[in-house]
Amino acid sequence: MKSVREIFKTKEYLLDEPEVERLVEYCEELQDEIVEFKFQKTNNKELAMLDMLREVIKGCNAIEKEQMEHERFGYEVPNYQETISNLKSYIYSRCKDEKIWL
Known part of the structure; x- marks a missing residue:
């Protein structure tokens, strides 16, 4: 992605x-929002993974x-085979819902 200066480098007087x-100004605001959105998206996945790990530990x-x-x-x-199957199903289901690819 080009910066504003790069876009207008041959016609800086237009700035x-x-x-x-x-x-x-509008572009800079949008860029800030994009960065914030990416952070929130990443943060949400981290929270989802932590929640999933807590449930597996439980x-x-x-x-x-x-x-x-x-x-x-x-x-x-205990029915270990059923427990393992349930945990795997839970993990795959949560990953699909949260768009986390293992």
């Missing part, structure tokens, strides 16, 4: 025109608790 000055902690209860009290053995 002094009021309409061009307003246009340049799921892992739950299955560990089930394993300890099985060992201690003889409760039903």
Whole structure:
């Protein structure tokens, strides 16, 4: 992307025109908004990833608790295959929703 100065380098005198000055100001505002939007978009993906990781950790902690209860009290053995499948489905679903490509 060219800067304003590069665009007008052969006709810099046009930069002094009021309409061009307003246009340049408008372009600078848009550039600031684009930078802000990109930051928010990146930040949102980071937040989505953190949220997803927290949920995965929560799921892992739950299955560990089930394993300890099985060992201690003889409760039903955790279904590890189902848990793994559920976690994978959750991760892929969230990634699709948040447009995060693994």
